[in-house]
Amino acid sequence: xxxxxxxxxxxxxxxxxxxxxxxxxxxxxxxxxPTYDPLMDSKKxxxxxxxxxxxxxxxxxxxxxxxGKLGVCxxxxxxxxxxxxxxxxxxxxxxxxxxxxxxxVPSTHIGTDAFQEADIVGITMPITKHSFLVTxxxxxxxxxxxxxxxxxxxxxxxxxxxxAKDAQNxxxxxxxxxxxxxxxxxxxxxxxxxxxxAAADLILSSSKPVLYIGGGSIRAGAHKELLKIAELTGxxxxxxxxxxxxxxxxxxxxxxxxxxxxxxPAVTALQKSDLLITLGARFDDRVTGDxxxxxxxxxxxxxxxxxxxxxxxxxADVPIVGDLKEVLQELNAELEAKTKGKKPDLKEWxxxxxxxxxxxxxxxxxxxxxxxxxxxxxxxxxxxxxxEAIFAAGVGxxxxxxxxFIKYERPNSWLNSGGAGTMGYSVPAxxxxxxxQPERLVWAIDGDGCFQMTxxxxxxxxxxxxxxxxxxxxxxxxxxxxxxQSLFYNGRYSNTDLHTGxxxxxxxDFLKLADAYGCLGIRVTKKExxxxxxxxxxxxxxxxxxxxxxxxxxxxxxxxxPAGLSNDEVQFAKDAAPVWDGQE
Amino acid sequence: MSRHVLxxxxxDKPGLLTRVAGLFARRAFNIESLAVGASEVEGLSRITVxxxxxxxxxxxxxxxxxxxxxxxxxxxxxxxxxxxxxxxLVKVKTDATNRSQVLEAVDLFRGRVIDVVSxxxxxxxxxxxxxxxxxxxxxxxxxxxELVQSGVLAMGRGSKSMSEKISK
Numbered sequence: 001x002x003x004x005x006x007x008x009x010x011x012x013x014x015x016x017x018x019x020x021x022x023x024x025x026x027x028x029x030x031x032x033x034p035t036y037d038p039l040m041d042s043k044k045x046x047x048x049x050x051x052x053x054x055x056x057x058x059x060x061x062x063x064x065x066x067x068g069k070l071g072v073c074x075x076x077x078x079x080x081x082x083x084x085x086x087x088x089x090x091x092x093x094x095x096x097x098x099x100x101x102x103x104x105v106p107s108t109h110i111g112t113d114a115f116q117e118a119d120i121v122g123i124t125m126p127i128t129k130h131s132f133l134v135t136x137x138x139x140x141x142x143x144x145x146x147x148x149x150x151x152x153x154x155x156x157x158x159x160x161x162x163x164a165k166d167a168q169n170x171x172x173x174x175x176x177x178x179x180x181x182x183x184x185x186x187x188x189x190x191x192x193x194x195x196x197x198a199a200a201d202l203i204l205s206s207s208k209p210v211l212y213i214g215g216g217s218i219r220a221g222a223h224k225e226l227l228k229i230a231e232l233t234g235x236x237x238x239x240x241x242x243x244x245x246x247x248x249x250x251x252x253x254x255x256x257x258x259x260x261x262x263x264x265p266a267v268t269a270l271q272k273s274d275l276l277i278t279l280g281a282r283f284d285d286r287v288t289g290d291x292x293x294x295x296x297x298x299x300x301x302x303x304x305x306x307x308x309x310x311x312x313x314x315x316a317d318v319p320i321v322g323d324l325k326e327v328l329q330e331l332n333a334e335l336e337a338k339t340k341g342k343k344p345d346l347k348e349w350x351x352x353x354x355x356x357x358x359x360x361x362x363x364x365x366x367x368x369x370x371x372x373x374x375x376x377x378x379x380x381x382x383x384x385x386x387x388e389a390i391f392a393a394g395v396g397x398x399x400x401x402x403x404x405f406i407k408y409e410r411p412n413s414w415l416n417s418g419g420a421g422t423m424g425y426s427v428p429a430x431x432x433x434x435x436x437q438p439e440r441l442v443w444a445i446d447g448d449g450c451f452q453m454t455x456x457x458x459x460x461x462x463x464x465x466x467x468x469x470x471x472x473x474x475x476x477x478x479x480x481x482x483x484x485q486s487l488f489y490n491g492r493y494s495n496t497d498l499h500t501g502x503x504x505x506x507x508x509d510f511l512k513l514a515d516a517y518g519c520l521g522i523r524v525t526k527k528e529x530x531x532x533x534x535x536x537x538x539x540x541x542x543x544x545x546x547x548x549x550x551x552x553x554x555x556x557x558x559x560x561x562p563a564g565l566s567n568d569e570v571q572f573a574k575d576a577a578p579v580w581d582g583q584e
Numbered sequence: 585m586s587r588h589v590l591x592x593x594x595x596d597k598p599g600l601l602t603r604v605a606g607l608f609a610r611r612a613f614n615i616e617s618l619a620v621g622a623s624e625v626e627g628l629s630r631i632t633v634x635x636x637x638x639x640x641x642x643x644x645x646x647x648x649x650x651x652x653x654x655x656x657x658x659x660x661x662x663x664x665x666x667x668x669x670x671x672x673l674v675k676v677k678t679d680a681t682n683r684s685q686v687l688e689a690v691d692l693f694r695g696r697v698i699d700v701v702s703x704x705x706x707x708x709x710x711x712x713x714x715x716x717x718x719x720x721x722x723x724x725x726x727x728x729x730e731l732v733q734s735g736v737l738a739m740g741r742g743s744k745s746m747s748e749k750i751s752k
Contacts (some may be wrong), residue, residue, distance in 0.1 A: 308644065
């Protein structure tokens with residue numbers, strides 16, 4: 001039978017269907033119009049029309065991060081494409097599998113400064129895993145298939161496919177499956193046997209090991225293997241900002257989050273460790289503080305799918321390149337064979353750590369001004385919603401409190417912008433997550449600053465029946481910046497007052513805004529109203545819900561290691577550092 | 585800091601050079617010399633990059649370059665295991681009084697004159713970078729009007745080829 005002849009536009013839609021794509025977030029425009037026509041007829045793909053392309057990008061990220069599947073977004077050329085840039089950069093930093101399709105001016109116009117022309121391949125080169133410019137219809141199936149393969153295998157990441165308008169309009173034979181020719185792309189997934197043995201030996205000879213668990217463990221789907229290695233080694237574990245939920249918070253060995261706002265036990269265990277068992281983590285500066293003084297006495301086992309992460313910041317004594325799930329299966333088998341059911345003796349190490357846990361638990365004080373405590377609100381959202389829910393945070397204080405005070409029990413339940421720190425991530429990411437997992441309760445925990453960057457997607461949520469719950473932790477300011485101004489700039493609050501909360505003009509009025517978008521709006525100012533509002537939000541599923549939690553602006557995120565300092569300088573409250581009793 | 589010669593086998597795709605050069609720029613690695621051209625395999629190009637870096641940074645460069653999808657293979661060419669050649673074109677001022685002196689230098693350095701006019705010559709010279717530079721030094725007193733360099737080209741000694749075992 002001869003091959004079907006399709007337009008390039010039809011070939012894009014058909015290729016996506018054949019690759020199992022069921023959802024696309026996007027917004028049409030001139031150069032992508034041809035593709036939107038056959039998209040309208042697709043029975044397999046749900047296209048969700050966003051209000052701003054950045055929203056499409058973060059929604060695709062949220063979709064991917066909640067489900068582990070590929071996220072897809074689409075936009076037109078020029079400004080449509082450049083509006084995706086922040087989300088692409090975000091996905092690149094946090095290794096989110098994402099396919100970005102953009103329309104481009106006709107190939108005959110490329111390079112002429114045509115209307116809505118932007119060199120989006122050039123612009124995004126440093127922030128994509130790879131990118132393609134397609135100028136011929138016959139190349140489309142092969143490029144889309146290759147893009148999906150690159151985005152989803154090895155270390156995941158965003159891949160951009162820029163398709164010239166004439167390539168969308170031309171006709172070509174549709175050949176499927178296409179030949180994918182990527183001679184330079186062969187991710188290593190399986191570890192060297194010798195390295196596995198070396199890692200096991202190092203683990204069994206360590207007296208102060210720590211499992212340093214990073215976001216790669218979630219991308220690899222390695223949570224069962226993590227439980228196993230925790231059980232086999234008996235070692236304390238820390239879960240980085242990107243790895244919250246990779247190991248349950250109720251697990252007795254989990255010390256919580258390390259880093260700038262990590263728990264004292266997590267920060268200190270890493271500092272005093274003699275062996276970092278590094279699992280899909282990358283020694284980010286927000287974890288290590290001053291890298292030279294980070295865990296100085298520790299040897300390092302570093303397991304990562306990306307060889308370039310190994311040795312980038314910290315020398316690895318045992319480097320292992322591979323897929324974390326596969327590597328851990330082998331390492332666990334090796335450990336099992338070597339220990340024969342006997343756990344290594346870490347009694348002294350645990351005496352020290354248990355002491356830290358007892359003396360320096362996570363906590364917060366109720367604000368002196370009598371306002372609502374932001375930490376309390378977030379804690380109650382977590383407790384009432386339970387571990388099956390999904391929580392997507394923006395960036396700043398509310399993000400750190402959400403990482404600290406919600407207890408995560410499963411991977412992919414915590415979504416946030418870790419590497420890029422993108423304000424405005426939360427609402428669209430929650431929207432994407434809710435589309436991916438419609439049966440789950442999905443919260444956007446947002447700040448009043450972040451919320452004002454992307455709240456236009458509430459329209460998308462209301463119209464497309466995506467009932468997310470938004471909790472605005474409204475402290476009327478750019479809270480984290482304000483915290484730094486309090487601590488490091490003598491309380492000079494330069495341009496951090498947003499006038500949305502307590503004793504202010506409340507512009508915008510978030511209740512009116514919720515109403516305008518067809519959402520249920522609730523305002524909470526007192527402790528006794530918190531639970532009822534959360535419960536009402538959970539019961540309301542015929543439209544999105546926005547709760548304006550008007551909280552105190554002086555609450556700060558603790559513990560804290562000031563930027564650039566050694567993690568030895570961790571403070572659990574303002575001007576209060578842990579006291580070491582000579583044991584160390 | 586030490587000098588390293590990297591040889592890259594890459595797919596000849598649009599934007600490839602931008603990807604390689606951009607990577608060096610954004611990761612703050614310095615390029616001393618860069619030479620690009622077609623290889624013996626259709627569709628594949630060969631890039632020779634000379635970098636000045638410390639040990640650990642070299643490992644990062646190599647690993648980051650390897651992550652580029654269109655980069656197929658990278659080898660570091662050790663000086664004793666490889667031949668390295670530079671190619672210079674030099675336009676030098678000459679007249680009837682000093683032309684013979686210049687031609688003598690060309691002979692000594694085994695260069696070739698490839699263009700002659702009454703008041704200047706274009707000379708090509710090939711060899712290790714140090715030899716080419718020495719030749720330029722000798723010509724300097726006569727007045728160098730233009731200098732163009734190819735960048736270092738390098739190839740491993742022996743019968744092995746970099747494109748072996750590449751299915752293409």
